[in-house]
Amino acid sequence: MNDWVKATVVGKHAWTEGLYSMQFDGPVADFKAGQYIKVALDIEGDRVGRPYSLVNAPQERPIEIYFNEVPEGPLTPRLSDLNLGDTVWLSAKPGGIFTLETVAPAPTLWLLATGTALGVYLSILRSPDPWERFERVVLVHGVRHGADLAYDETIAAIGARYGDRFAFVPAVTREERPGALPGRISDLLTDGRLEARLGQRITAETSHVMLCGNSAMIKDVKVILENRGLVRHRRHVPGQYTTEQYH
Template structure:
C-alpha cells in the first residue's frame, strides 16, 4: 500500500505513538452518506469493555494527537471494534478521520468507560433505546449483546436523522440481528426499530420527543405508554435531544441510574457531534 501523503492516508504513523495508547489497524471503512461513515479496527488483546461504553480515539498525525470520545458499536465479545462517525469538515479529528483507509493506523486510549450500560439499569420488561444520528452506535453494541435479551423481554430502538439515507446504518443493523449466529435466536421477534426524519420527506417525520409527546409513537407501534414500573430508557444523541428526552422521562417518574445506583434511565453525555 502506498502511504505517500497525509492527505490520502491520514492515519499513517508520522509521529511517535504516545505512552499508554493502543495503535490499531483499520480493517474496513464504509461511507453511508457525505456526513456519515463506519469503520472497523483491530481489537487490542488487553482491552476490556462493557457493551455501550466509549473509548477515546485519535490519529498519529500530530505530536499531540487530538482524541475524541467514540462509542464502541460492536459488542463486548467481538474480535474487532466497530465505530460509527459523523464527518465534520473542519472538525479537529473528523476532518482527518473520515479519510482513513484499510491498513491505516488509529490511536486509542486504553480505558473504556461510559454511562450507557445495562448494569446502570434495574431489570424490567421493556427497554427503549432513544437515538439521533451517530448516537445509535452504543445501541448497535447493546443490540448484539446476549445480556440485553437476558434482562429485557422487548427492545424498542428509535433512530431520528435529518435525511432518509442517514437511517441506513440502523436499518442494516436491526435487519442483521436475526442472522447473527450468537444472538439471532434471542433477538428474533423482540426488537422493533422506529425511524423518523426531521428534514427530508419520509413516511414518518418529526423529532422523537414530539412523536412520544403527541402519543403518535405509541399508536404507531400499538404499545402502552412509557411507565417506570415496566420500562427502562437509554438515551444517546444530540445535546438538544438528550435534554428534551431526559426531561420527558423524568416527568413520567423515571429516575437516572448509574453503576453505583442502578435505576430506570441512563443518558450518554460523551457524544461525538
C-alpha cells in the same frame, strides 16, 4: 493519562457523504456493550483523541466505530481521510458507564438515539444482556434525512433473530420517508405518535430508557420522562433512565 495502543484501519464504509463506519485491528482490552474507546491521530505534533462508542459487540472483532464528519473539527475530517492499512492510536482500555450492568430488569428497554448514537445500541443489541433482562426492546433512531438511516441490514438481522421481542422505529425530520415517523423523537413522545405505533407506553413501572446523541434531544426527552415519573438511574440509586451525550 491515556495508555495508547497502535491499531490498523481494516475496514471503512461511507454511508453517505460525511457519515462513516471504520474498523480497526489493535490490542484493545475487553469491554462491556455501551462503552467507548478513544481514537487519536498525531496532528501537528499533538495527539488529538476523541471518544467513540464501540459498535461491535464485546464478543466480536474487529473494533468498529460509527461517526460523522464535523467539518471544522480537528479529528473527524482527518479520520475520514484514512484508508485501509493506515495507523491510528486507540485507548488501550475502553471506558464509560452507559451500560446495562447496574440496570434492573424491566418489561421494556427503550433505546433512543439521534444520528451516530445508533452505534452504541448495535453493540448492546448484539450482546446477550438486553435479551436476558428485558421482555421487549425498542430501538428508535432519529435522523435528519432518510439516507442517514444506516446499518439497515444489521437492524434487520436483529429483528429476524428476536422477532416480536424487538421493534425498530426510524424517525426522520427533514423529509418524508416511507415507513419512518415524521418528526423529532421528543415531539413524537409528546404527541403520542411513537407509542401509538408501538402499542405501548413508556412508564416508570414498565420501562428503562437509554438516551444517546445530541444534547438537545437528551435535554428535551429528560423533561418528558421526568414528567411521567421516571428518574435518572445511578449506580447506587436505581432509576428508569440513563443518558450519554455526544455533543
